[in-house]
Amino acid sequence: MGTVISVIIVIVVVALVALTVKIVPQQRVGVVERLGKFNRLLTPGLNILIPLIEQVRIYHDLRIQQAHVPPQTVITKDNVQVQIDTIIFYQVVGPEQATYGISDYVSGVRNITTATMRQIIGKMELDETLSGREKISVDIRVALDEATEKWGVRIERVEVIDIKPPLDIQEAMDKQMKAERSKRAIVLEAEAAKQDMILRAEGDKQSKILKAEGEREARIRQAEGYKQAQELEALGQAKAIEAVAEAERNRIEQLAAAGLNENVLAYKSFEALTEISKGPANKVFLPSNAMEALGAVGAIGEMFKGKKTE
């Protein structure tokens, strides 16, 4: 009898003590209800509950949680179905609201995110969705916070992991990309050809100009050389003539100085006559003024005779 009572007492005490002392780890929080009504939050550390009267309804994890939303088909403004794959990061910030405001905040967060996503993407065109990550995140932030404020949950961020357009659209995009690239290639090639031709023509032009200029210069120089040569030749001749004339004058002057002025002339004329008469022609015509000169120097003629007889 005593044994049974002892065992019962021990069991009851064990249960009571276990219900009374609660240690809550960091970043977790318990919601305490006293007789079914919300009473307080169990904060991290050592906590004492009144057994039987107070009860922990639920523990919440306050760390940031992740929920992966499986690929969803969303229709864009231009009626393209895209598969969108997102990850949601959220955090319980109001444990009371998370307990009493919504029955299951995890699925709530998932559903509101996909619904909002669908709504936002439905207002965008395909090309915008592929590049407008920033805009999506801004729009989604406001829309989600408005909804989750009452749930005690804050959606930290919604990351779009992947946006997949349907296969045929993807092919079309590929084709477009290829066409654009080949267009660029062709344009570049044409431009290169154009530049090549222009450069060649320019080179040709310049070479021709240079050649012509060279020729011109060469001719000018040649002409100049010729001119200078002729001038120099003429100068030389003139000098030579002058020199000859000078020499002649000198001779005549010397002869005159020697007093042989006219007589020498007559003598020379005769010398020349005799030379002529010795030639094969036996008739000699003498100009009359020469005869006059001869006459004027008759005295010399006498002298000649005397010489001949000798």
Place this chain on the structure above:
Amino acid sequence: MAWVIWLVIGAALIVAEMFTLTFYLLWLGIGALVAALFAWIFPDWLLVQAVAGSVTALALTVLTKPLARRVRASRGYKDAIDDLVGKQGLVTEDIHVGKMGIVKVGSESWSATSTEPLVKGEPVIVVHRGNAVLQVEKWGRL
């Protein structure tokens, strides 16, 4: 020989407490040790032993309360979002009255409301934190 059994139970509970850190196992363990003491004095009186152990365990549990208060007061990890109030932020999306905008506090973006319209780039101070929405005011007002 009953005291040996109590001693073994007490030791086992204390060892279990060391591994799990639940605290109530420690009190139960000490209760079991007290019971062992009573069993040594009154070897044939099981009820007295059980009552003595239980009273000790319950008394220790009740006495935990001031200890708990002291533990609670000690410093623990603080989530960054717990002390957002009073921090400075920057408006990144215009806030109109009655419509939420976005502010950046630290490295995080928050939806925010305000009683006055605020434009992008304006510095603000957080005056209240809701669950997911901040209440902000123009910086330098206080």
